[in-house]
Amino acid sequence: MRDFLLVYGIFAMYYVIVINTIYFGIIMFSFRKITRIMKETFYSKYEFLSGSKHMPPISILVPAFNEELTIKENVQSLLALHYPAHEVIVVNDGSGDNTSKVLIDEFRLNYYKPTPVEQNTLSTAEVRGVYYNPEFPNLYLIDKENGGKADSLNAGINFSHYSLVSSIDADSLLENDALIRIARKYMENPEEYVAIGGNVRIANGCRISNGMVQKVRLPKKLLPMLQTVEYIKAFLGGRIGWSDINGLIIVSGAFGVFRKDYIIKVGGYRGGYPGEDMNIIIKLHRYMLDHNLPYQIDFCPDAVCWTQAPDTFKILGSQRKRWGRGNLKNMLELGTRMFMRPRYKVMGWLTIPYNIIFETLSPYFRITGFLALVGYSLIDMTGWKIVAVFMLINVLYGTLLGLGSLLIEELAFRRFPRIRDYFKMVLYTILMFFGYRQLGILWRFMGHIQFFRKNNSWGTMTRTSWNEDEEKEEAA
Amino acid sequence: MTETRMNSSIIQSFKHFLHYYQASNLPCGLIIAHAALDQKGIHSLITHLEKEEPATAFQVNYDTEHHILGLLLDDCDLGYTHFYALHVKDFLEEKDRLMGEMVVGNFPENSDHAEQMLSRMINEMMIEQTNKQEIRVFDNETIQKTDKKSVLIVDHDNSIVHLLTNYLQRKGYIVHAATDGKHGLEQYQNLLPDLVITEINLSGIGGYQFINQIKNIDKQTKGHSEIMVLTNKQLEEDIKRTFEYGAAEYITKPFSLIELEARIKRLVEVTE
Structure with a gap:
């Protein structure tokens, strides 16, 4: 019994080391790619491009469910994006609050009957009406029955006029030049880019006014701070590297640009479960590889979207459980069919196996492994050294990866003006391994339990108005 | 002074x-x-x-x-x-x-x-x-009745604002500037300048809304300001829309200061 616990515990530790080693490889790819990205973006004239005739028009889809607090500022800042030709399509997903009314009043929108659904479109819940005002020719509001986020995106895709669509969360803010940066990337190879993701950063703590982040600051609260470090690691350390080998498995739902024709070809967004943003990307990979089409799914780290991170354990937990459920569903539904299939190249050999073995299944290995080690050291107190050494290696390795990601941030972006912000981030990179990571794994596990018990709600999410800071300022 | x-x-x-x-x-x-x-x-x-x-x-x-x-x-x-x-x-x-x-x-x-x-x-x-x-x-x-003409410049690009401010001041205009639409509107309301030079790509509120609001203010105060658009946007659609909104000039960047000044002169001095 004792030996079994030790062997299993050590196996689990090696498992963690392998994860970190793969991640280390990915970060190396990130470093390789970031130098190229820096050169590209440094010599591009985005201001000039923002008025160019040669930029493709983009339809921005904003699915909105109970967003009355933030929707007005959001739409205003989306309409003011620096881009030659774009339309903003807000899809009200049967909100119970005044989401529609706020917009109708603000922009004096008029009701129009929905046009009957045409052939070759995606099926969605019933559209109740379209609202429009010729004074704001780039703004549409679609009012439809509740059908979930994926359903709203599909309805937006059906309605959109342009061949590129961009999905944006109603609670996030795009930087003025975010769209033009992604579009420039797209124009490098319009034939092959089927999806490009933007960088998501955490706005808690930043000063926001006029629908723009004015001053970049780190969050003051613990949870958003940990998430800031986590996002930097995931986006800069992870996604840049994955995109370098064309193995990106997700384009964040908060901000991404897609070729509409291919989204329709793969059947649009899948409803019913969370994780529709990962789902669509896996489907795109599969479709392109099945049909032997050259393609690329890329990540554009300089196109930034700011989002509000949950700052309570309850809401963060519900978000992470949702992610856990979505991830499990995607892996069961799509992952298993691509697992180790040579036809799917990087996806089949690396991305999917990595995600199944080291992401989806990780709670099981980690939790049992941890219990085994604890059990072992209880039985044999002299064995604690092995346990401690492994734990230390785990933390050091993880910290190294975190530092690598911070280095990319510092090299290429330097969004945080104060030096002490970097020290603070380094501190939290280490702190992350004492409690936060373990909690994340637990939440994912609980998400899986929810999945098997068929609990499929979206969970709670609260919003605070973006204007909070602004109002305080005015009062001062 | x-x-x-x-x-x-x-x-x-x-x-x-x-x-x-x-x-x-x-x-x-x-x-x-x-x-x-x-x-x-x-x-x-x-x-x-x-x-x-x-x-x-x-x-x-x-x-x-x-x-x-x-x-x-x-x-x-x-x-x-x-x-x-x-x-x-x-x-x-x-x-x-x-x-x-x-x-x-x-x-x-x-x-x-x-x-x-x-x-x-x-x-x-x-x-x-x-x-x-x-x-x-x-x-x-x-x-x-004062013969000095006043100009309000609204552009998010600080270097453009500086360049135009210095140039036009030297040419004898009274120049005010704002770097976003909301601030620009506030300034407009207090100053009622003879001419507004604005970009379409603004933050806070977009350029079209900005022009629209200026026209609304003009209606209320029965005043009139000429609006000149100086922008990165080169699409015909934008040019058309801008004139529909009531702007008097449309100049795309990169621009020439000489040409810009000539157009400003034509706008604010002929209309007297």
Whole structure:
């Protein structure tokens, strides 16, 4: 019994080391790619491009469910994006609050009957009406029955006029030049880019006014701070590297640009479960590889979207459980069919196996492994050294990866003006391994339990108005 | 000299009050005087006024940089404001502190925009500094008669703002600038410049909304400003839309300063 616990515990530790080693490889790819990205973006004239005739028009889809607090500022800042030709399509997903009314009043929108659904479109819940005002020719509001986020995106895709669509969360803010940066990337190879993701950063703590982040600051609260470090690691350390080998498995739902024709070809967004943003990307990979089409799914780290991170354990937990459920569903539904299939190249050999073995299944290995080690050291107190050494290696390795990601941030972006912000981030990179990571794994596990018990709600999410800071300022 | 005029501390300190009067549609009187006062002088002025007209609530601010005394009277008509100004004048003359003219104005009798009226009153006083020690009633039209043209530049790009500000100032225009749409509108409301040069790519509110709001303000105040669009946007669709919204010129970046100035001249000088 004792030996079994030790062997299993050590196996689990090696498992963690392998994860970190793969991640280390990915970060190396990130470093390789970031130098190229820096050169590209440094010599591009985005201001000039923002008025160019040669930029493709983009339809921005904003699915909105109970967003009355933030929707007005959001739409205003989306309409003011620096881009030659774009339309903003807000899809009200049967909100119970005044989401529609706020917009109708603000922009004096008029009701129009929905046009009957045409052939070759995606099926969605019933559209109740379209609202429009010729004074704001780039703004549409679609009012439809509740059908979930994926359903709203599909309805937006059906309605959109342009061949590129961009999905944006109603609670996030795009930087003025975010769209033009992604579009420039797209124009490098319009034939092959089927999806490009933007960088998501955490706005808690930043000063926001006029629908723009004015001053970049780190969050003051613990949870958003940990998430800031986590996002930097995931986006800069992870996604840049994955995109370098064309193995990106997700384009964040908060901000991404897609070729509409291919989204329709793969059947649009899948409803019913969370994780529709990962789902669509896996489907795109599969479709392109099945049909032997050259393609690329890329990540554009300089196109930034700011989002509000949950700052309570309850809401963060519900978000992470949702992610856990979505991830499990995607892996069961799509992952298993691509697992180790040579036809799917990087996806089949690396991305999917990595995600199944080291992401989806990780709670099981980690939790049992941890219990085994604890059990072992209880039985044999002299064995604690092995346990401690492994734990230390785990933390050091993880910290190294975190530092690598911070280095990319510092090299290429330097969004945080104060030096002490970097020290603070380094501190939290280490702190992350004492409690936060373990909690994340637990939440994912609980998400899986929810999945098997068929609990499929979206969970709670609260919003605070973006204007909070602004109002305080005015009062001062 | 004239470029700094918006920074008068009187405007800053009365801003919120005027906002309040305007929003709740309550009458108020404004008196400004070109006078040299120190802390003690202001103090004795206040006691003097409290003795003479105890029933009236008032606010005092003194702009030490430009030597302007500003008084805001609560709930009174133009006649009373003028009467009150006589008290102030008496006091200042007695102490030999009055350096030039005094201007009185009343909301809503002289102007339907209280804040705008104050900044114009101060502007006038600083542009035409006379030695006549008289009380003059603010005339809403007078500002149009000054021959210096004023320009408001709205662009998110600081280097463009700097370049244009320096260039146009040297050419004899009075230049104001804002870097986003919301700020631009505020400035417009207070200044009513002869010409607005704006980018379409703005933050806060977009360029089209900005132009639209300017036109709305113009309708309310029966004023008129020419709008020139100076933008990165090169699409025909944008050009068409801009003219539909009522802009008079459309220039795309990169642009030539000579051409820009020629077009500005044509707009603001021919329309007289």
